[in-house]
Amino acid sequence: MSSQDILVVAETNRGQLADTSLEMLGAARQIAAGTGGKVIAVLLGADGSAYAEGLSAADRILLINDPLLAGFSPRPYVAVLESLLKTESPRAVLIGSTSIGLDVGPLLGGKLDVPVINGCQSVSVGGGVLTVTASFFGGKLLADVAITAAPVILLVAPGAFRPTEQKGAAQVETKGSPVPLDAGPAVFEEMILPDTTDVDITQQDVLVAVGRGIQQQDNVEVAEALAASLGGALAASRPIVDQGWLPMTRQVGKSGMTVKPKCLIALGISGAPEHVEGMKDSGLIIAVNTDPNAPIFDVAHYGVVADLLEVAPALTDAIKAG
């Protein structure tokens, strides 16, 4: 028999609680208000004590400390969470749609044979039924999904929820792993940080970001000219980096950089959730895309439905003309 509690799997990123963790606590409080359950935050690591205060929106904070949890490897993480799910029997488990979450969530769901919903953007509880709105098809489609099974694993889209101001009982429980752990077949060796000699796009006031609509490498110079005319720097969505046209240090989005420039001009970027997550808080967003239905127009302040290869040079000329 499941409880009505909501379990949040928190994460840290370079010595800080990941924003996603705080956002998931906001989502968990919404669900718990409907189910009448408690919010339980769980953090796996070598020593999570420094992060407990940041998780105070939870009613219970479980810090699972073990040296084998210091660097991420799927097997030990899944073993601990599998054990916790059996003992805590939560109604729902919230996991970030992150590098860690995309490994752990489906593995956990598969092992326990429980549903896993990707891309969760909003939640509601009515008549005892948990309903989740999830984004797929690159953000072009939303699904309202009713879930009666418990537990359900929700992979939460970063940035979809606001961190809550609400405080929980914040009862901290520090424990070792509930199950014996071994390093397993996949061993974390080291974290390789990005090259710091390149431009730091997180520190720029103006960014011109290019996406698939740029079509070919030679066209990148069109965007580069626009960025130069604005005294800004060039950034990119994932496909451009995958093509090797710009380095990973210029990538905006889930596994790239989170940027908040005063102005971001998005050229030929469709606005997939993974990209939007990294730029949605920019001060002024102007998007140019040939597809009037592109999700980028949902986050942009101003939009132009046109070919970037016509608009960008004209804009560069207009800026230079003063």
Add this chain to the structure above:
Amino acid sequence: MKIAVVVRQVPDLIEPVEIADSGKAVDLEGAAFRANEADDLALEQAILIKEKFGPSAVTVVALDFGDIDNTLYAAAAKGADRIIKIPYDQAQPPAPKQAAAMYAEVIRSLGADLVLVGTYAHDELESTLAPLVALKLDLPFVGVVRGVRPSADGSIATVFKEFPGAAVAKMNVKLPALLGILSADEPPRYVPVSRIRSAMKTAKIEEQEVGAAALTSVATIQRLHHPAVGQRAEILQGSVDQVAAKIVSILREKGVLK
């Protein structure tokens, strides 16, 4: 080294995504399909391993959904040694859980040292395929990988797993294993149409039947809907020069341009 790669076709997002009359499924009638990008990168990674890390055989496995023959022949043109198609005659793709059972049945018989599957496909709503195939095959799994370097003796692979902020975790994974690929060591290679046409004449698509996948879903889709479009963006109208002038005016007003 024996490498197996899963490739899938997904609806091309350049076209509008239509919702069926039921309001609960995607209308795929007349939809354009394309190779799933992350799978394409998984194939690229497999071919790179074959080219750089000694004798290897790459087998590509796909469910017969969308225009999959095109993707399979393109894989052969890129250097895949075997291309296998699993017959499937449903209008909707199976959920990842059901698809995992079908792929695992074929891949198990290949005795692969390394199985590569794209980390995600944009049409996945319930879970993702790669970790579920790993569970079915009882193989170690690491996902969100952007580079794979097998050891000389093929006993381990050093993999690079993406993390936020352009950070990458270096991990050593004992083989056999299944990796969820997000990006390859190099961009996907371009294959001329002529070479794909040539592959159509020389490569043979093998068909392997597997047990039928039940199209069951644990979650009930109540409604599919499109997000509100242009809710925030004010669309600027006019000629290219008029639009450029309007943007300059906005940039001045917002203090971006002095």
